[in-house]
Amino acid sequence: MKLRDLDIIVTAPPAPGWGGRYWILVKVTTDTGITGWGECYASAVGPEAMKAVIIDVFARHMEGENPENIELMVRRAYSSGFTQRPDPTVIGAFSGLEIACWDILGKDRDRPVYALLGGRMTDRVRAYTYLYPMAHHSLPDFWIDAEMAAESALALVDQGYTAVKFDPAGPYTARGGHQPSLHDIDTSVAFCRTIRAAVGPRADLLFGTHGQFSTGGAIRLAKAIEPYNPLWFEEPVPPDNVASMAEVARATSISVSSGARLTTKAEFAAVLAAGAANILQPALGRSGGIWETKKIAALAETYNAQMAPHLYAGPLEWAANVHFATSIPNILMAETIETPFHKALIKNTITIEDGYISAPTTPGLGIDVDEALARAHPYKGTGLHLEMQEGAISYSAPNAFEGGAPVQKAD
Numbered sequence: 001m002k003l004r005d006l007d008i009i010v011t012a013p014p015a016p017g018w019g020g021r022y023w024i025l026v027k028v029t030t031d032t033g034i035t036g037w038g039e040c041y042a043s044a045v046g047p048e049a050m051k052a053v054i055i056d057v058f059a060r061h062m063e064g065e066n067p068e069n070i071e072l073m074v075r076r077a078y079s080s081g082f083t084q085r086p087d088p089t090v091i092g093a094f095s096g097l098e099i100a101c102w103d104i105l106g107k108d109r110d111r112p113v114y115a116l117l118g119g120r121m122t123d124r125v126r127a128y129t130y131l132y133p134m135a136h137h138s139l140p141d142f143w144i145d146a147e148m149a150a151e152s153a154l155a156l157v158d159q160g161y162t163a164v165k166f167d168p169a170g171p172y173t174a175r176g177g178h179q180p181s182l183h184d185i186d187t188s189v190a191f192c193r194t195i196r197a198a199v200g201p202r203a204d205l206l207f208g209t210h211g212q213f214s215t216g217g218a219i220r221l222a223k224a225i226e227p228y229n230p231l232w233f234e235e236p237v238p239p240d241n242v243a244s245m246a247e248v249a250r251a252t253s254i255s256v257s258s259g260a261r262l263t264t265k266a267e268f269a270a271v272l273a274a275g276a277a278n279i280l281q282p283a284l285g286r287s288g289g290i291w292e293t294k295k296i297a298a299l300a301e302t303y304n305a306q307m308a309p310h311l312y313a314g315p316l317e318w319a320a321n322v323h324f325a326t327s328i329p330n331i332l333m334a335e336t337i338e339t340p341f342h343k344a345l346i347k348n349t350i351t352i353e354d355g356y357i358s359a360p361t362t363p364g365l366g367i368d369v370d371e372a373l374a375r376a377h378p379y380k381g382t383g384l385h386l387e388m389q390e391g392a393i394s395y396s397a398p399n400a401f402e403g404g405a406p407v408q409k410a411d
Helices: 047-061 070-079 088-109 146-159 182-202 215-228 242-251 264-274 290-302 315-327 340-345 371-375
Strands: 003-011 023-030 035-040 124-130 163-166 204-208 232-234 255-258 356-358
Touching: 003 047, 003 088, 003 371, 023 047, 023 088, 023 315, 035 088, 035 315, 047 070, 047 088, 070 088, 070 290, 088 290, 088 315, 124 204, 124 315, 146 163, 146 182, 163 182, 182 204, 182 215, 215 232, 215 242, 242 255, 242 264, 264 290, 290 315, 315 340, 340 371
Parallel strands: 124 163, 163 204, 204 232, 232 255
Antiparallel strands: 003 023, 023 035, 124 356
């Protein structure tokens, strides 16, 4: 069995667009006619440029190879062009293709992917979700309104979720780490206080940031929200500054989490060794794929750290996350996005019940991709999957930040 054909679909989720502006789906077919699906979570270049990278990575390192030879293909991609260092674009391309290989192998052996990764360790994976606006909530007011956030949180907890994430602390900018404004600290405290009052002990609070703070600014914010006992403080400083993140981790009682923007075990190992985070959040469409991320999880075990795979993408990456999470002992939880389009794109083949994701039992990734639906929603924009604000934050008024991919308006 050899890898033979590649097809790439760039699909744009319809309004409101949760999960980013577009998802890069890859379809790989073998010479025996087995098709595997994956998703590339790489966004430093536009989708047309990324398609060219994916085609090159496939042709150069994977085409004609047996899909069983994951380790060989990993080393080829990691070493490409005399590099042997983390490259989020090349490894992002490889990650989605690697996920497709596992889908092929599972289908060939009539087994779910996790059965090929050491078997099922966890029957049901704990899920968490961002707080998204309810139908009657106004935008952009929702992003800085603690009462609306608490209403959304309570509705999700009533559905069975035991952890909810929110990020009210203002914009992430291309300027790097900054001090939070007092307005943003007050808003963050109000969110934690109001959501905690609404859900009580029924759910963990996951405080999201996106690397936007200086070391001192992150510590200052952490101290302000500590009384509400968040489970984690996500990526409080830019992810490339591991020493700074470790300083924040030592200064707060809140566990620091990180990893959505990291790739390969090399970057995650540095985080663990420095004590910068004890909850790792790999995005499997960027981190190197399923096999590389299994290695990251094994490294985390030796540091008594847990895994919480990240998702701001489509349901194909989510499916890979679920199989990965099912197969490891140190899973904490997995991020989930429940939209009609996410569900429809995989024909609702993996589901969430009472806040938990059941391990799939069908072969491969256990999903049925609606290829026609994916092709019916091509991406026609010019923006990247997510983008950072270039201007400085305001210190004179609250920062109403709509995120790196602001809400789309329905046609």
